[in-house]
Amino acid sequence: MLECTIKMIEVNNLVLYGKNGTIRLKIPELKFHSPGITALVGHNGAGKSSLLKLAAGLEKSSHGSILYDQKDIFIHYEDLKEKIHLLSWGLELYRNLSAKDHLDLFRSICKNWNKDIELELLKDLSIPTHKKVEKMSRGEQVRLRILLSLPRSPKVILIDEVTNDLDTDSRRAIFKKLDSYSFDTGAQVVVATNMIEDIERYASDIILLKKGEVILQSSLDSIKEQHNTSFEEIVRIYERKGSVL
Numbered sequence: 313m314l315e316c317t318i319k320m321i322e323v324n325n326l327v328l329y330g331k332n333g334t335i336r337l338k339i340p341e342l343k344f345h346s347p348g349i350t351a352l353v354g355h356n357g358a359g360k361s362s363l364l365k366l367a368a369g370l371e372k373s374s375h376g377s378i379l380y381d382q383k384d385i386f387i388h389y390e391d392l393k394e395k396i397h398l399l400s401w402g403l404e405l406y407r408n409l410s411a412k413d414h415l416d417l418f419r420s421i422c423k424n425w426n427k428d429i430e431l432e433l434l435k436d437l438s439i440p441t442h443k444k445v446e447k448m449s450r451g452e453q454v455r456l457r458i459l460l461s462l463p464r465s466p467k468v469i470l471i472d473e474v475t476n477d478l479d480t481d482s483r484r485a486i487f488k489k490l491d492s493y494s495f496d497t498g499a500q501v502v503v504a505t506n507m508i509e510d511i512e513r514y515a516s517d518i519i520l521l522k523k524g525e526v527i528l529q530s531s532l533d534s535i536k537e538q539h540n541t542s543f544e545e546i547v548r549i550y551e552r553k554g555s556v557l
């Protein structure tokens with residue numbers, strides 16, 4: 313029922329060139345599913361970050377388009393930036409401000425700030441409210457980023473590997489929140505990660521990239537049913553085949 317009304321990110325005939333005309337991404341067609349968490353998987357250099365940057369409107373494709381609700385995301389960046397949030401290490405918090413300072417600031421500038429979600433996250437993610445960002449651990453910073461994102465009711469959340477070097481408890485707390493947020497609101501959540509444990513536990517869909525091409529897109533359940541082996545082994549099989557599906 314929810315799925316009929318969900319607006320989605322869609323890729324059409326996308327090509328992104330790198331230096332000297334090398335291909336960073338070549339994706340004829342791709343739709344991100346929701347609700348649920350989609351894991352974007354692939355070796356270093358496969359194109360995960362490039363795809364997320366394009367989906368956030370921070371980079372322009374060389375050919376083709378990437379759309380949200382039928383709108384070209386790069387062209388309509390200003391309209392869409394409150395709907396599509398990218399969490400990556402490059403996009404920093406203010407080092408001299410605490411979580412409380414950030415919250416005061418974001419509440420004052422964000423029109424649709426949802427106070428209930430803020431309070432729920434403050435309780436469940438145990439974020440230190442008075443510590444300055446420069447004194448926070450990486451895990452605390454990632455949790456703060458989630459705290460500053462979800463109350464703005466994003467429709468798409470893109471996470472570029474920021475969860476990978478967190479401890480198990482922090483990752484679990486974050487993935488649980490993202491999963492319930494996605495199912496409650498229909499938002500799309502796409503996480504670039506190679507952490508098999510997180511994918512098996514939390515992802516409902518997987519997109520596997522190899523050298524800029526999508527070699528597998530599937531729901532996790534159907535691919536596991538089809539192969540009857542561990543997810544790690546399935547990734548190995550497709551990486552070896554390397555064919556575009």
Ligand SMILES: Nc1ncnc2c1ncn2[C@@H]1O[C@H](COP(=O)(O)OP(=O)(O)OP(=O)(O)O)[C@@H](O)[C@H]1O
Nearest residue numbers: 329330331336354355356357358359360361362363
């Ligand atoms: N700004 C850029 N300009 C040109 N080429 C780039 C740029 N950023 C990345 N690339 C190249 O694009 C390809 C894909 O890189 P990308 O960072 O998207 O992969 P990734 O799957 O996210 O890798 P990692 O897991 O190492 O972060 C690589 O060959 C990389 O060298």
